[in-house]
Amino acid sequence: MGTLDGGQAARLLSVMWSIRLFEERVGQLTRAGEVDGLIHLSIGQEGVAAGVCAQLRDDDHVYSGHRAHGHALAKGASPERVMAELMGRDTGLCRGLGGSMHLVDAEHGFMGATGVVGGNVPLALGSALASRLGGSDAVAVVFFGDGAVQAGHFVETVNLAALWALPLVLVCENNGYAEFTPRSAHTVVERVSDVVAPYGIERATVDGNDVSEVWEAFARFLAAARAGGGPFLLECLTHRVRGHYEGDPGRYREALAEAEWREKDPILRLERQGRAAGWFDEEALGGIAAAAADGVESAVRFARESPFPPAELTGQMVYADG
Amino acid sequence: MRMAETTTIGAINFALAEAMRGDERVIVLGEDVAEGGPFTATAGLAEEFGVSRVINTPISEAAITGVAIGAAQAGLRPVLEIMYVDFLTLALDQLANAAAKAHFMSGGQLTVPLVVRTQGGAGHRGAAQHSQSLESWLTHVPGLKVVMPSRAVDAAGLLASAIADPNPVVFVECKTLYFRKEQVPDELPAVPIGEAAVLREGRDVTIVALSRLVHDALGAAERLAAEDGIEAEVIDPRTLVPLDLETIVASVERTTRLVVAHEAVTHGGAGAEVAALVQEAAFDHLDAPVARVGAPFAPVPFSAQLEDSYLPGVDEIVAAVRGLR
Numbered sequence: 001m002g003t004l005d006g007g008q009a010a011r012l013l014s015v016m017w018s019i020r021l022f023e024e025r026v027g028q029l030t031r032a033g034e035v036d037g038l039i040h041l042s043i044g045q046e047g048v049a050a051g052v053c054a055q056l057r058d059d060d061h062v063y064s065g066h067r068a069h070g071h072a073l074a075k076g077a078s079p080e081r082v083m084a085e086l087m088g089r090d091t092g093l094c095r096g097l098g099g100s101m102h103l104v105d106a107e108h109g110f111m112g113a114t115g116v117v118g119g120n121v122p123l124a125l126g127s128a129l130a131s132r133l134g135g136s137d138a139v140a141v142v143f144f145g146d147g148a149v150q151a152g153h154f155v156e157t158v159n160l161a162a163l164w165a166l167p168l169v170l171v172c173e174n175n176g177y178a179e180f181t182p183r184s185a186h187t188v189v190e191r192v193s194d195v196v197a198p199y200g201i202e203r204a205t206v207d208g209n210d211v212s213e214v215w216e217a218f219a220r221f222l223a224a225a226r227a228g229g230g231p232f233l234l235e236c237l238t239h240r241v242r243g244h245y246e247g248d249p250g251r252y253r254e255a256l257a258e259a260e261w262r263e264k265d266p267i268l269r270l271e272r273q274g275r276a277a278g279w280f281d282e283e284a285l286g287g288i289a290a291a292a293a294d295g296v297e298s299a300v301r302f303a304r305e306s307p308f309p310p311a312e313l314t315g316q317m318v319y320a321d322g
Numbered sequence: 323m324r325m326a327e328t329t330t331i332g333a334i335n336f337a338l339a340e341a342m343r344g345d346e347r348v349i350v351l352g353e354d355v356a357e358g359g360p361f362t363a364t365a366g367l368a369e370e371f372g373v374s375r376v377i378n379t380p381i382s383e384a385a386i387t388g389v390a391i392g393a394a395q396a397g398l399r400p401v402l403e404i405m406y407v408d409f410l411t412l413a414l415d416q417l418a419n420a421a422a423k424a425h426f427m428s429g430g431q432l433t434v435p436l437v438v439r440t441q442g443g444a445g446h447r448g449a450a451q452h453s454q455s456l457e458s459w460l461t462h463v464p465g466l467k468v469v470m471p472s473r474a475v476d477a478a479g480l481l482a483s484a485i486a487d488p489n490p491v492v493f494v495e496c497k498t499l500y501f502r503k504e505q506v507p508d509e510l511p512a513v514p515i516g517e518a519a520v521l522r523e524g525r526d527v528t529i530v531a532l533s534r535l536v537h538d539a540l541g542a543a544e545r546l547a548a549e550d551g552i553e554a555e556v557i558d559p560r561t562l563v564p565l566d567l568e569t570i571v572a573s574v575e576r577t578t579r580l581v582v583a584h585e586a587v588t589h590g591g592a593g594a595e596v597a598a599l600v601q602e603a604a605f606d607h608l609d610a611p612v613a614r615v616g617a618p619f620a621p622v623p624f625s626a627q628l629e630d631s632y633l634p635g636v637d638e639i640v641a642a643v644r645g646l647r
């Protein structure tokens with residue numbers, strides 16, 4: 001933990017490439033009609049998912065929002081089963097009952113995404129409460145966007161988390177836009193870390209497109225939470241390359257120039273950092289990207305070959321037996 | 323059988339303590355619960371089990387409901403108290419969008435063994451925001467179970483079943499029944515979720531009543547027997563979801579007449595669903611249209627005289643039965 005080393009950097013790069021290529025492929029498959037539904041891609045924000053989730057154990061519960069593919073993959077979900085879920089197949093993580101906004105991989109501690117902005121923030125605090133009462137050092141993490149911060153359940157949960165001092169790390173991906181609207185049109189508080197300041201929560205704002213910054217700040221909070229501290233808030237300033245959803249006309253903002261994006265891109269940045277530090281050469285970098293690409297194509301094949309769920313599944317899954 | 327006097331609130335308090343003794347995963351949380359709450363449902367629990375398991379919360383219904391759901395998904399068995407059903411409105415997003423759907427949307431990976439205890443009902447001059455009966459909102463959401471006890475003898479067993487259930491259960495109590503004295507067996511019976519109770523047998527008409535109206539239905543049945551020679555069968559479904567339709571239909575097939583009674587607004591109430599289900603299942607047995615007894619389509623008024631005339635009770639049930647042709 002602490003500062004990044006070459007091995008960790010290679011792993012993070014691999015996770016980020018897997019997310020990037022997975023998301024790009026999902027975008028294509030959405031346009032081709034192979035993936036249905038409301039799809040929110042996290043291209044550009046991979047550094048946050050990777051920098052946080054790569055440090056977690058399976059018993060650390062992670063919750064997410066509607067832009068959740070990257071978080072699920074970074075937490076260990078199989079790309080095959082995520083892709084199958086997006087294609088509505090029986091082999092999907094949720095057997096085709098959840099879809100993009102409701103991914104769950106309980107085995108890896110990915111406890112759920114939600115279509116209700118900010119809705120999972122209190123659920124993550126429930127995980128932290130269970131961890132504390134059970135005498136475990138497991139830590140709960142919840143990802144949310146800057147748009148969630150203006151919702152009542154967010155502030156209610158921050159108050160409770162601070163009051164109960166539970167091992168929760170709130171990770172905000174502040175991409176500057178809540179759906180189509182810039183943060184400045186939704187609130188007068190520019191920094192999310194300032195929203196929680198009165199509660200005395202230890203907090204940090206980092207460049208979310210610099211995965212080593214994310215890693216280091218999160219490592220500090222995670223270690224403190226494991227040792228009984230909390231809650232913490234990590235605000236990651238980042239950039240959403242795609243629209244709010246696939247098909248978003250995107251008229252509300254100007255696209256970044258290619259050169260500017262190459263400066264910001266968390267993958268290219270880690271590659272530059274790694275070359276400078278002597279962590280990887282061109283061959284290693286090519287190998288990481290190629291392996292990620294193979295993984296995505298294998299996921300697409302798996303999903304395409306998988307059956308759709310049986311019609312009776314809908315009626316069977318409303319209640320748990322017992 | 324040895325009998326003892328208790329109240330519904332006493333039975334609930336007893337069931338909570340028993341569940342907490344038997345399973346350390348059971349926790350209680352809500353506003354003022356460590357102080358026993360305004361109705362004493364949780365009295366003594368903090369003293370016995372400590373404030374780490376009997377957790378006072380701020381007045382943040384959305385967040386505390388979400389916390390309870392998350393804790394349930396993480397393996398605890400929370401019993402959350404929402405002090406008035408009127409404030410369940412603030413928790414409905416979490417109940418309807420998260421708790422009710424988690425098992426389904428996760429393809430069975432998650433379960434939410436959560437009990438939300440709340441209470442409704444009018445008759446205490448509490449005015450329109452502390453008196454509602456909102457159970458039909460809950461019955462419309464697949465994934466929730468909805469329990470509505472009317473008697474102390476059922477309340478403990480139903481609450482124990484709700485706590486043991488792997489699904490989210492909303493347990494809707496009635497404030498005006500809390501302190502009603504009742505003789506119950508020393509050993510309170512187990513009561514499964516989804517089983518109606520036939521509280522009075524009769525050959526002429528079936529009255530399906532909920533919560534407080536169960537007692538009014540029993541009163542109405544006595545008056546009908548004395549004044550009209552009509553023998554009414556009174557059924558308390560005890561659980562709205564799942565509903566024990568079999569018991570209700572079997573009764574209607576014998577009596578050929580049905581009155582459904584609850585304190586909630588008649589329009590869109592749980593009684594409408596019972597009426598529809600019975601006519602689907604037993605239309606050929608019915609000798610009269612199903613009659614419904616409930617509140618008018620208006621908020622609960624404050625003024626004592628207005629509230630008393632607003633509330634359905636024995637008179638309305640008797641009139642409904644007499645009106646059946």
